[in-house]
Structures are given as structure tokens and as C-alpha cells.
Amino acid sequence: MSGTMRGVYTNLTEIRRRVFAEVAKIAYDAGGDNAEEGLDSIAHNLRNLPYEIIPGDVATYRESVFLERAIVQERIRLAMGLPLQDLDRPEGVTEGLKKAAVPETYYEAPLVNVIKFACNACEDNVYRVMPNACQGCLAHPCREICPKGAITFKDKKAFIDHEKCIKCGRCASVCPYQAIHHHVRPCADACGMHAIGSDEHGRAEINYEKCVSCGQCLVNCPFGAIADKSQIFQTIMAINAGDEVIAEVAPAFVGQFGGKGNVDKLREAFKDLGFAGMEEVALGADLCTVEEAEDFLKEVPEKIPFMGTSCCPAWSVMAKKEFPDHAGCVSMALTPMTLTARLIRKQHPNAKIVFVGPCSAKKLEAMRRSVKSEVDFVLTFEEMAGMMRAKDIDYTSLAGEGGDFEVASADARGFAVAGGVANAVVNAIHRRHPDREVNVVNAEGLDECRKMMKAAVKGKYNGYLLEGMACPGGCVAGAGTLQAVAKTAGAVKMYAKKSERKNATENAYCDLIPELERPEDGKHGDELVAESTEASVPKK
CATH class of the missing domain: 3.40.950.10 (Fe-only Hydrogenase (Larger Subunit); Chain L, domain 3)
Known part of the structure; x- marks a missing residue:
């Protein structure tokens, strides 16, 4: 299972965390306003936020600064607990804000989302020959072991016919030069539920009948194309309301935040x-x-x-x-x-x-x-x-009070x-x-x-x-x-x-267990x- 990116602070990590911080700041800053003024202030700041996170007119991460801002805008919506935009009709980053600003609002399914235009459409479960590594050896063990005759040689290099390949991996296991590589989509590789496939454009697609929202896909996608919804905005709105x-x-x-407990x-x-x-x-x-x-x-x-x-x-x-x-x-x-x-x-x-x-x-x-x-x-x-x-x-x-x-x-x-x-x-x-x-x-x-x-x-x-x-x-x-x-x-x-x-x-509180149980707790699996x-x- 994939996990090579964990613990590495990348530019994607910074963008993700900055989005959380900026959304939280916008919510806190609106705390003293009356309800209508507060929403207007939040909406204004949200519309400006993609330009603050991605300033200027030169792309840093993608081929276009406009694409970078569009992706950030989607991440902002998810951080607000809002659904991804419907790209088939005009919609803005603030669409649905009034409903989201109510502390009792709960995010709608799906919880984990693929931002389609951020996805790289990575190859998944494909075996490819790395030409620079293949030595065109005389034994040709990859060809001999292939049960479907999918491997031939062109210009003394192994070639895999993907129409015939059944992805058994035998060729990769016998290559003495490790010249055959198994390409997998990082998010799919990280998903223990095998819930991630591909849509008609080759982009990641989640089967929500299988997904259990473990989140391993979103922290293993190197393109930052997967994100889950947050309640950070609703939590702060409850605090602002005096709850x-x-x-x-x-x-x-x-x-987690530094220190040692x-x-x-x-x-x-x-x-x-x-x-x-x-x-x-x-x-x-x-x-x-x-x-x-x-x-x-x-x-x-x-x-x-x-x-x-x-x-x-x-x-x-x-x-x-x-x-x-x-x-x-x-x-x-x-x-x-x-x-x-x-x-x-x-x-x-x-x-x-x-x-x-x-x-x-x-x-x-x-x-x-x-x-x-x-x-x-x-x-x-x-x-x-x-x-x-x-x-x-x-x-x-922080000083803390001891204890x-x-x-x-x-x-x-x-x-x-x-x-x-x-x-x-x-x-x-x-x-x-x-x-x-x-x-x-x-x-x-x-x-x-x-x-x-x-x-x-x-x-x-x-x-x-x-x-x-x-x-x-x-x-x-x-x-x-x-x-x-x-x-x-x-x-x-x-x-x-x-x-x-x-x-x-x-623990003395264990005596309270009978008081904490309710009839619905005994539901069957x-x-x-x-x-x-x-x-x-x-x-x-």
C-alpha cells in the first residue's frame, strides 16, 4: 500500500493547510457583525481568497494560473463543507454560503471528493517496459513466461501489447534488470477498499458503495485532486454565536501541534x-x-x-x-x-x-x-x-496553567x-x-x-x-x-x-456505562x- 508521501511537507501540504487557515480566519473575522453583514463580509473575502493564495499571473504548479485558482476555489468550498461546483452551470465559490453558515448544517454526502480537473488521470494497473533499463537480453524470460504472448521485441527492446496483457505481473517478476514497471494510480494503491477506478477520461472516480472515508487516498494523491469536506466553518460559526x-x-x-503532550x-x-x-x-x-x-x-x-x-x-x-x-x-x-x-x-x-x-x-x-x-x-x-x-x-x-x-x-x-x-x-x-x-x-x-x-x-x-x-x-x-x-x-x-x-x-466513570447506553446502540451490523x-x- 502506498504511503511514501506521508510525513513529507510539500507545497500541496502548504496549500491545503493555508486554505483551512484562511477559511477559519474569514469566519472568525465575521464574528462581530450582524448576520446579514457577516455573510456579506464572508462572501467578499471568499471571492478574493483564491487570488490571495495564488497571486500574480504566472503559474507555479500547473500549466495555468487560472487552473490553479479554480482548484483552490474547489478546496475552499470543501473546507466550508460545501459540495463541489456544478461545472455545467454558472456557480461561484459562495454558492450555498447562507446554508453553510448555520452551525447546525451538516455536510452532505459524498464526504471525500475528487476535483476532476485537478486529477492527472494517472495510469492504473499497467505494466510498461522502461526502454533505458531493458537490455534486450538473449534469454528473454519476460517473453517466455507471458501466458498470453503479449511480449515481443522491437529494436532489441521488450514491448508489451496491452490488448493481450492480462496484468498478471509475471514478466516483471522475472526480469533480471527490473526493467518492467507496474504503474498504479497512487490514490487507488492507497485505498484498501479498492473503491477508486477511472471515469471515461481516465480520471479518478470513487465508488461510494465501497468507500469508508479512511482518507488514505487524499493524503497520497500527489496532485492534490482529492479532498474531504470540513466543518471548520460551522464550528467557528457556533463559537461566534455564543454557543x-x-x-x-x-x-x-x-x-501534533508541537511539544510533548x-x-x-x-x-x-x-x-x-x-x-x-x-x-x-x-x-x-x-x-x-x-x-x-x-x-x-x-x-x-x-x-x-x-x-x-x-x-x-x-x-x-x-x-x-x-x-x-x-x-x-x-x-x-x-x-x-x-x-x-x-x-x-x-x-x-x-x-x-x-x-x-x-x-x-x-x-x-x-x-x-x-x-x-x-x-x-x-x-x-x-x-x-x-x-x-x-x-x-x-x-x-503558550504559558499554560499546569496540569x-x-x-x-x-x-x-x-x-x-x-x-x-x-x-x-x-x-x-x-x-x-x-x-x-x-x-x-x-x-x-x-x-x-x-x-x-x-x-x-x-x-x-x-x-x-x-x-x-x-x-x-x-x-x-x-x-x-x-x-x-x-x-x-x-x-x-x-x-x-x-x-x-x-x-x-x-476508571471510576466505567460505572456509568449502563446510563450511557440506549436502545438504538444494539443495532445489528x-x-x-x-x-x-x-x-x-x-x-x-
Whole structure:
């Protein structure tokens, strides 16, 4: 699976992050105006924004400065939570602004979008001979092994007839000079759901029946042609309106904005951004751990042969979608995001709750009816960094007031790293049943998750706990992260060790789990899949 661009700060990264920052700044600047004046100010600034981001009349990245601005304009619309423009009729960057400016507005499907005129129409799954590398050797192993006779020699160089080629790859595997290269579209290569194909012009096209919004395509497209919608604008509009807006921050936050898990600095930053409070999602991770531990003890192997963890929505939906007969084998425990939101809402019933994390798929999870009532907005770390940039907040220079999150366990904070969820559940089981043997298998990346499920369905993992993570490396590798995966993983592990509580069962809030559960939480996997796929979300 592709991932070579991750952790490299490119000009595309800068444009993406500047768009978030400028959209946030426009929203904040309009905060003191009355509603109509505020919208006029926002519209004026939005129309000027593509020219501020792409100034002058000389193209820097594309063949035309006009094309560069058009692409930026589409990214601005997506950052506002608006759909891509309909290119068949006149439409501007501000089309739909009035609706988008209402905090309660939720983005319409699809969440992940291809900006067609930004796509390079990359070749996908094609084998080509690199003439400078081919030596025209006498053995001709590529020709001899081809089952369809697709390889001949022209001017002593191998030539592939693509009308005959079945893309088996045997020729590439036997070439002694590695002169035959397998060309793949980077976004498609990164998609573990195999949801990306080509339209009639060869440009990327997403099959939304398959897409689970993991976001790996958008961070692996070297042309910046894929982007997801944001709620950064709606979040700020809620703050401007004077709503009580409370952030719940995912465990992968450590080191994302600089520093080493400085909770006091983060709390001050959120306050400066207009948030009324901030809580740790690892708190809900403790509750999720206890729920999954109890589910495992009750159901494996008496009721179900194995149990998969629930916290990664992309993995969970993929497993239930592609293995419907075993949908019940994926835990129905509420995710940490939802459990934390319900805990916050017990004390702040009228608050707007914002999940801040590394994940695009959490945006899709929050579109489910049963979750949408708890989580009002979902922002990535990258979008949050845009808000800080808009307000000129230098996170590392903030004074802070001292203090840490005081509730969550070390195991819960470890959820952010691959293997951490299963480790937490096993430790919770052993706390109550020290002699219980729990076998674990975990997979990173949806292709590997699929292989794990196939093996489990065949009986290879009977009695096992399965942990699935859509992003290779875990949540620290989510599409909305800011730092290199390995660096963040190390920072999360160090931060987890600071907790005075080591095990989820030590969290006193676990006693509240029965109060947080509702009848709709027990839905069968098929119903959850129906609510969690892009194609099923109705247009409003």
C-alpha cells in the first residue's frame, strides 16, 4: 500500500493547510457583525481568497494560473463543507454560503471528493517496459513466461501489447534488470477498499458503495485532486454565536501541534480559539475497553467464534459490509468518541461537542443518526491547526496553567497506536480473570484487515480478539494528522506512561456505562453499515 508521501511537507501540504487557515480566519473575522453583514463580509473575502493564495499571473504548479485558482476555489468550498461546483452551470465559490453558515448544517454526502480537473488521470494497473533499463537480453524470460504472448521485441527492446496483457505481473517478476514497471494510480494503491477506478477520461472516480472515508487516498494523491469536506466553518460559526462549544480530543493529539503532550498548553489554545472546555477521548476509550472486555467474556466462543474491536469506524464498516454473515462478530461497543460525548452531555446538555482527532472516517461515523445527536462537529488535527494559524496561536509558546488530564488510563491513551486497543482489552480481561488466555491478532491497513477477516471466517482465529486499524500504524497515521507516524507513536507511548491509572478498570466513570447506553446502540451490523456508507446518506 502506498504511503511514501506521508510525513513529507510539500507545497500541496502548504496549500491545503493555508486554505483551512484562511477559511477559519474569514469566519472568525465575521464574528462581530450582524448576520446579514457577516455573510456579506464572508462572501467578499471568499471571492478574493483564491487570488490571495495564488497571486500574480504566472503559474507555479500547473500549466495555468487560472487552473490553479479554480482548484483552490474547489478546496475552499470543501473546507466550508460545501459540495463541489456544478461545472455545467454558472456557480461561484459562495454558492450555498447562507446554508453553510448555520452551525447546525451538516455536510452532505459524498464526504471525500475528487476535483476532476485537478486529477492527472494517472495510469492504473499497467505494466510498461522502461526502454533505458531493458537490455534486450538473449534469454528473454519476460517473453517466455507471458501466458498470453503479449511480449515481443522491437529494436532489441521488450514491448508489451496491452490488448493481450492480462496484468498478471509475471514478466516483471522475472526480469533480471527490473526493467518492467507496474504503474498504479497512487490514490487507488492507497485505498484498501479498492473503491477508486477511472471515469471515461481516465480520471479518478470513487465508488461510494465501497468507500469508508479512511482518507488514505487524499493524503497520497500527489496532485492534490482529492479532498474531504470540513466543518471548520460551522464550528467557528457556533463559537461566534455564543454557543457553549466543548472539544473532545483524541489520544493521538500528543505532539501534533508541537511539544510533548502539553495538555495545559492545548487547553489554553482551545480557550483562545473560543472553546468553552476540552476533554480527553481516552476517557471514553476506558469505557469502550471495559465494554469490549465484557462482551468478549460473555460471547467468545459460546455465542460468536471471535470478536473484532469497534473503535476504528473504517475497519468496522468494512468488516460488516464485506462479511455480513459475521457482522455480529464485530463488537457493538460504543466508540470512545461517542462515549466521551455522552459523558460530556450529561453535564453540559446544551453544548455543541466537537471531536478533534486524526481521522476522516470519524466524520462518516458522526453522520450516523445515533451518533449525530451526540457529536455536533468532527475536526481533524490539520483543521484545528488551521484554526490556530488563523488566530496566530503559537502552541509551543503558550504559558499554560499546569496540569494534565486526570482520568484516563495509560491503556486508553495507547488506543492511538496499532495494537493498543487489543492490549487494553486484554489487560482489562486479565484484571478480572487473570487466568483467562486471550489470543490476539491485529491488522493495519484495510487490505490486511480484509485478510485477517477472511482467515477468521475460515476458522483460523476461533477464540481470538481481532484488532483492525484502517490506517497503517493506527490512529497516529490518520489522514488528518500533522506529524510523522513513527514520531507520534513514540510520543503517545511516552505520554501514556504518565497516567497514574494503568488499566481501564481503574476508571471510576466505567460505572456509568449502563446510563450511557440506549436502545438504538444494539443495532445489528447490517443496519450500522447502512448508516455508515457514503452512498446511503440521503441528499438534503
